[in-house]
Structures are given as structure tokens and as C-alpha cells.
Amino acid sequence: MRRLAALVLLAPALALAEPASVIRDTELRQAPASDAPVVAPLAVNAKVDALERKGGWTRVKAEGGQEGWVRMLTLRYAGAGAARQGDLGITQILNVARTGTSGTQVTTGVRGLDAEQLANAKPNEAELKKLQGYAATDAAAAGFAAKGKLEARSIDYPKEGG
Amino acid sequence: MRLVALLAGLLLAATPAAAQFNINLNRLLDVGKNVKKATTEVDEKEEIEIGRDIAARLLGAAPLAADEALQRYVNNVGRWLAAQTERPGLPWRFGVLEAPQLNAFATPGGHIFVTRGLVARMTSEAELAGVLAHEIAHVLKKHHLKAIQKTAQLELANTVVGTFTRQDDGANRREKLLAAGSELFARGLDKDDELEADRLGVVIAARAGYDAYGLPAVLQTLQAMNPQDSGLALMFKTHPAPAERLDALQKMQPTLDAYGGLPQLAQRFAGNVRR
Numbered sequence: 001m002r003r004l005a006a007l008v009l010l011a012p013a014l015a016l017a018e019p020a021s022v023i024r025d026t027e028l029r030q031a032p033a034s035d036a037p038v039v040a041p042l043a044v045n046a047k048v049d050a051l052e053r054k055g056g057w058t059r060v061k062a063e064g065g066q067e068g069w070v071r072m073l074t075l076r077y078a079g080a081g082a083a084r085q086g087d088l089g090i091t092q093i094l095n096v097a098r099t100g101t102s103g104t105q106v107t108t109g110v111r112g113l114d115a116e117q118l119a120n121a122k123p124n125e126a127e128l129k130k131l132q133g134y135a136a137t138d139a140a141a142a143g144f145a146a147k148g149k150l151e152a153r154s155i156d157y158p159k160e161g162g
Numbered sequence: 163m164r165l166v167a168l169l170a171g172l173l174l175a176a177t178p179a180a181a182q183f184n185i186n187l188n189r190l191l192d193v194g195k196n197v198k199k200a201t202t203e204v205d206e207k208e209e210i211e212i213g214r215d216i217a218a219r220l221l222g223a224a225p226l227a228a229d230e231a232l233q234r235y236v237n238n239v240g241r242w243l244a245a246q247t248e249r250p251g252l253p254w255r256f257g258v259l260e261a262p263q264l265n266a267f268a269t270p271g272g273h274i275f276v277t278r279g280l281v282a283r284m285t286s287e288a289e290l291a292g293v294l295a296h297e298i299a300h301v302l303k304k305h306h307l308k309a310i311q312k313t314a315q316l317e318l319a320n321t322v323v324g325t326f327t328r329q330d331d332g333a334n335r336r337e338k339l340l341a342a343g344s345e346l347f348a349r350g351l352d353k354d355d356e357l358e359a360d361r362l363g364v365v366i367a368a369r370a371g372y373d374a375y376g377l378p379a380v381l382q383t384l385q386a387m388n389p390q391d392s393g394l395a396l397m398f399k400t401h402p403a404p405a406e407r408l409d410a411l412q413k414m415q416p417t418l419d420a421y422g423g424l425p426q427l428a429q430r431f432a433g434n435v436r437r
Contacts, residue, residue: 076385118344119345127218128218134256136240158361158413
């Protein structure tokens with residue numbers, strides 16, 4: 001039980017049972033690995049509830065009630081954004097955000113980093129000085145990494161356009 | 163050769179004005195040199211200075227979050243990531259901006275910012291690392307610097323004929339670069355630059371020993387949000403849609419899978435980020 005509790009704590013917290021769908025035919029697997037036994041096939045657009053993520057795998061509950069793991073990158077969440085992609089959607093979104101015609105989602109009076117404020121901002125040298133003061137040295141960062149058991153390794157970038 | 167052609171073009175364009183106002187040919191030659199300068203490689207010292215000045219303006223739009231522990235934590239993560247790159251010697255600085263919007267910014271030379279609004283949506287240090295690594299990639303590839311130079315070059319060329327007053331050419335040029343830099347945050351980079359930064363960001367995070375899925379996880383969080391949330395407006399205007407970025411990252415599946423089991427450090431993250 002204690003081990004289970006620890007695992008729950010360590011798991012990155014997805015909001016519980018987030019509705020999503022799969023973007024291509026795939027399989028529900030018993031464990032987060034491509035060689036784990038298949039629980040059930042999932043057809044493109046199949047609806048699932050996402051429960052937790054582990055590396056590149058997300059544990060989900062299928063419509064039929066079966067639970068298992070699917071590749072995280074096959075999932076798209078079914079929020080209001082799911083049906084809106086690309087430029088047209090974004091333009092609409094921006095219009096709504098600017099005019100506030102939706103009346104529900106738009107938070108008025110959100111200050112800070114909108115386009116207009118960025119354009120009109122005056123330099124804040126005092127904050128910049130603070131920023132310099134927070135900088136980490138290479139040695140401190142290496143010690144910090146070691147504490148987290150982070151090990152540097154050599155990995156090539158993908159080829160151009162890859 | 164290019165300079166000669168450019169100057170010839172400028173002189174041609176300015177000839178009627180020159181006749182009318184009897185302007186000094188040397189002045190035009192100076193401006194021509196300016197245009198040339200804005201298009202050539204900016205050296206690293208100047209890259210850092212331009213980035214520093216743009217960072218100061220960004221901080222004028224939103225100050226740093228008043229949480230020194232959080233700022234130092236983010237600097238440790240960022241510095242460790244930057245140390246795994248081809249430009250470890252830049253004066254890398256990382257800051258959390260006190261703003262509810264969800265966004266992250268890089269300026270030339272290594273000033274990187276992430277908003278409190280975005281940090282609040284993250285669940286692990288690997289996710290933070292993924293976002294910082296994406297911004298670091300912009301600096302490595304000089305995406306902003308190149309875009310700024312392009313804009314400044316056009317601006318200078320456009321003002322050649324209209325500007326007859328003698329100005330400090332260096333300061334004028336710097337001012338143009340700065341204005342172009344600030345404007346860039348509202349306009350955004352080319353889509354290809356963003357997708358390249360995603361791919362490189364995944365690699366940089368993995369080099370630093372983090373779960374390579376940190377950045378895709380943040381993109382999935384953004385994809386799941388209501389796009390009408392006003393906190394997303396600027397990011398969605400200046401970046402490809404999260405779903406498109408996730409699609410593009412499928413190319414990185416081999417890298418992601420090879421380094422998907424590395425530490426996420428969710429607990430250390432939670433301990434350093436007060437909600």
C-alpha cells in the first residue's frame with residue numbers, strides 16, 4: 001500500500017479521466033511498452049478517458065470500460081480545442097479573445113503579456129538587474145543535476161528537416 | 163557585389179529626391195553601409211547586447227515573479243540544459259515572469275523567460291526543461307536574431323529616402339533592431355523555426371538526462387485547454403497549433419522512446435513551485 005501511494009505521488013498528475021480520442025488505429029496494451037500484450041484494438045477516433053502518463057505512454061479507459069496503455073502521441077484531448085486546428089481556428093479564437101463576444105471564457109483585465117503591452121513596454125533595468133542576480137553557475141547547475149540523478153549524455157540532433 | 167547592387171538601387175530610388183533637396187551623396191552612402199551592416203552577421207557581443215536590451219523591455223511588460231527560490235530553481239534547470247548545448251559559454255539567464263498568460267520567450271544571446279501562467283500548468287521538472295530547451299534552441303539557431311535583422315534591414319531601406327537628418331548611425335541601427343525585436347514577440351517566428359525548436363528541444367532535454375516527453379506533455383496540456391482562454395491568445399497567435407506541433411514531433415518518436423524513461427522529477431518540481 002505504501003508503495004502504491006508513493007507511485008501515485010510520483011505520477012505526473014493528469015486531471016483525472018480527461019476525455020480524449022486516438023488520431024489513428026492503435027492498440028490498448030496491458031503495460032506501457034510496445035511489446036506488451038494487446039488488451040483491445042482501438043480504431044481511429046475511438047474515445048477514451050486519459051488517466052495518467054508514464055514516459056511516452058498514457059493509461060486510458062476505453063468506452064467499453066477496458067483499461068490499458070496507448071502511445072501518448074496518438075492522443076488528442078477533446079476540449080473545445082479538439083475540433084479547431086490551424087489558422088482559421090486560431091483567428092476565430094483571437095477574435096473571440098479580443099472582442100469577448102463569447103461572454104464566458106474570456107477573462108477581462110488580464111494584464112501583462114499581450115501583444116499591445118509588449119509593443120509599448122519600456123525597459124525595466126531594475127528587474128533585469130534582479131534577473132542577473134538569480135543566474136546559476138555551471139558548477140551549481142551540475143550539483144543540482146546530480147541531486148536529481150540527471151546524467152548528461154551525448155545525443156545528436158535530427159538531420160535538417162528531419 | 164551585393165553592396166554595390168544595393169547602393170545602385172538606393173541611388174536610383176533616391177535620384178528625384180536628391181535633385182529636389184540637393185542631398186549629400188555621402189549621407190546616402192552612409193545609409194547604404196547601414197543597410198549592409200544590418201544584413202551581415204552580428205557578432206556575439208552585439209547579439210548579447212541586443213538580447214539584453216530586448217529582455218529589459220520584456221521585463222517592462224511583466225516583472226519577474228517575486229519568488230527568489232523559484233527563480234533560482236529555474237536558473238539551475240536552465241543552466242544545466244544550456245551546458246549540454248553548442249553554446250555553453252553564453253551568459254544564460256532564466257526568469258519566471260509574473261503574468262497569467264501562458265507563454266515563453268527567448269531573446270538573442272541567452273535570456274529565456276517563461277510565464278507564471280505556463281509554469282502553473284506544468285506537472286514536472288521534465289516539462290519545465292522541455293519548454294526551456296525549446297527556447298534555448300531558438301537562441302542556438304539564432305532564430306530571433308535572424309528575423310530581427312531581416313525586419314530591421316527592410317525598415318532601414320524604407321527610411322533611406324525619407325531620412326535626411328544626420329543621426330548617430332550606430333544608435334539608429336540599434337534602435338531599429340530593438341524595435342524589430344520587441345515587435346517579433348507579438349508577431350512570432352516562422353513556423354519552421356518553431357517546429358525546429360521543438361525537435362531540438364526534445365534532444366537537449368534528453369541530453370540533460372530528462373524524460374524526453376516533457377515538451378510533448380506540455381503541448382498536450384495546451385492542446386487540451388479551451389483555446390478561447392485569453393491566456394492562450396498570444397501564444398496561439400505566434401505558434402503553430404499544439405496539435406500540429408504534436409503531429410510534427412512524431413518524427414522524433416525514436417529519440418522520444420529511447421529517452422522516455424528518464425527522470426521527470428515531479429516531486430522536486432512541486433517542492434519548488436508554490437501554487
